[in-house]
Amino acid sequence: MMLSSLKVPGVYVQEVSLLPPSVAAVATSVPAFLGYTERQPEGTAGFPVRVESMLEFTSLFGGPPTIQFDGVTLNARGEVSTTVASLPYYLYQSLRLFYANGGGRCYVSSVGTYTDDNELAGVAFLPTDGNAIHPLDEIGKVDEITLLLAPDAVRLPTADLQNLHQTLLTQCGTLMDRFAILDVNQNRDGNDNLNGKVDLTTFRTGVGQQYLSYGAAYAPMLRVVPPGTVNYLSHGALKITGGGGASLRAHVNQLIIDGNGLVVNPYAGWNLLTDAHEAYVSDMTDDPDIKQALVDSLTAFTAANGITLPTTDDGSPAASLKVYSDAIASDAGLDALNTARADVLTRLPVFAAYERGLRAALPAYGALAAYLEALAFDLPPSGAVAGVFARTDANRGVWKAPANVSINGIVGVSERYTSSALAGMNVHPGTGKSVNAIRALTGHGILIYGARTLAGNDGEYRYVSVRRLLNFLEESIKKASQDFIFEANDVNTWTRMRGMIENFLNLQWRAGALQGATPAEAYRVRIGLGTTMTADDVTNGRMIVSISVAPVRPAEFIVLRFIQHQLK
Structure with a gap:
């Protein structure tokens, strides 16, 4: 109310605000995941x-991908010696590790589905010309996002992955409010499968030189055991070699892995049951106990589901099964058989009786089942690291380095490093592009053991915590300063704005984000004519604020000096 506008006698109330507006702290750990769903x-x-939880993600985007289980080698005793298995897509399991390590709110951008023809195509991740909607372009429009990661991209061709890394860093450096968590290029075996070994030279060459302080890389791959509550179908024509292979080959490709171990996959075909039993019964005529165990398992299954097998004159189990299999393959009674099949699949999703019979009859099968129940797969570390970022930010603050912190939900790492290899990862004199190691330490667990950005030789932004702290301070103060746009560019506004920023920085200093014994040593805010602005600045509507802060830095190298003290 202006005093000059008073025209009626009376008492008027004016509320005078003495306190400056406050700065609201922005979120620091809201990642955007790019990948296949x-x-x-x-x-x-x-x-x-x-997305706010793993439950919400599965309700929107579905479940995990099928594990590709392509081969197994058995020794002479029928025990598993090696396997060939992999996850074709990483986003689901990476998101699971994100929540297992303390993650909360995030954004998911699906670049395609598991069945898309553009699988592993760089164009699915990278912005393109034209009017088509593209994930990275849309992610750049979401102001709340503070972390970027693309776990599925590690399987891209090398050139596409390098292009994506540069694009992620460019978005972070341009917007100045987000940070990229990168997965290092992996070596490939003769079949073009990732082998869990990092290729540091290729990664450092391809990541470029721009905006390196806005990203960090982590290696090696993590070893993960998928939860037993999720079903995974075996994949393709399973190759079984070594001792015991002949007795398993006909059957194991029709198996399913779930929380109960290996069980028969009923969706692979109705005649699977009879064909598999016929093969086993025919091959094991020299062991009547095994033969009977298999027949009993089939009998128990059919009795439990109201199925009547046809009989033969000689009463041979193998012949009976052959007649039954032929009946299924014929046109006669096909509708009735399909009805029975649908009924069984509805009431019994796994052939439990059959599976128990196989366990008892075939030691090699039981060994394979036990092995696969604890089989671990390689997974890029970015999802788990994003969860550690969120947990560290919540428990300590964004200024605490997300290092020397354990990773939950994993059983190991794909590669262990020597001291010389670790030195070359953490401090690289040639390029300065640090890669943070993840290490399994006896008695401590599996820890993130590095805290450097890709600008590892930069004196100011060498550490992840410093870069992210500056992002946090800049974005918080920037948003709060929006209220001063078009305010009078005079000393009253300058005083209010300086007070607002100083109050916010004082809170951060008290919380431990800034170093210094006094506020004057921790931060300084300057604004005013002749200090940060000239008369020309004021005339042209420019209000300039100079903010200096002293961020805390991690104690990366702790040196203990022991000196023998001589008594005099």
Whole structure:
């Protein structure tokens, strides 16, 4: 109320604000995941979708991908010696580790589904010309996002992965409010499968030289055991070699891995049951006990589901099964058989009786089942690291280095490093592009053992915590300063703005984000004519604030000096 506007006698109240506006701290650990999902909710293709929990993710995007289990080698005793298995897509398991390590709100941008023809195509991740909606372009429009990662991209061709890394860093450096967590290029075996070994030279060459302080890289791959509550189908024509292979080959490709171990996959075909039993019964005529165990398991299954097997004159189990299999393959009674099949699949999703019979009859099968129940797979570390970022930010603050912190939900790492290898990862004199190691330390667990950005030789932004702290301070103060746009560019406004920023920085200093014994040593805010602005600045509407801060840095190298003290 202006005093000059008073025209009626009376008492008027004016409220005078003495306190400056406050700065609201922005979120620091809201990642955007790019990758493949089982499905894309209608209308979300190319757009980041906000997700608050793993349950919400599965309800929107579906479940995990099928594990590719391609081969197994048995020794002479029928025990598993080696396997060939892999995850074709990493996003689901990376998101699971994100929540297992303390993650919360995030955004998921699906670049395609598991069945898309553009699988592992760089164009699915990278912005393109034209009017088509693209995930990275849309992610750049979401102000809340503070972390970027693309776990599925590690399987891209080398050139596409390098291009994506540079694009992620460019978005972070341009917007100055987010940070990229990169997965290092992996070596490949003769079949073009990732072997869990990092390729540091290729990574450092391809990541470029721009905006290196806005990203950090972590290696090696993590070893993960998928949860037993999720079913995984065996993949392709399973190759079984070595001792015991002949007795397993006909059957194991029709198996399913779930929380109960290996069980028969009923969706592979109705005649699977009879064909497999016929093969085993025929091959094991020299062991009546095994033969009977298999026949009993089939009998128990059919009795439990109201199925009557046809009989033969000689009463041979193998012949009976052959007649039954032929009946299934014929046109006669096909509708009735399909009805029975649908009924069985509805009431009994696994052939439990059959599986128990196989365990008892075939030691090699039982060994394979036990092995696969604890089989671990390689997974890029970015999802777990994002969870550690979130947990550290919540428990300590964004200024605490997310290092010397254990990773939950994993059983090991794909590669262990020597001291000389670690030195070359953490401090690289040639390029300065540090790669943070993840190490398994006896008695301590599996820890993130590095805290450097890709600008590892930069004196100011060498550490992840310093870069992210500056992002946090800059974004928080920037948003709060929006209220001063078009305010009078005079000393009253300058005083209010300086007070607002100083109050915010004082809170951060008290919380431990800034070093210094006094506020004057921790931060300084300057604004005013002749200090940060000239008369020309004021005339042209420029209000300039100079903010100096002294961020805390991690104690990366602790040196203990022991001196023998001589008594006099």
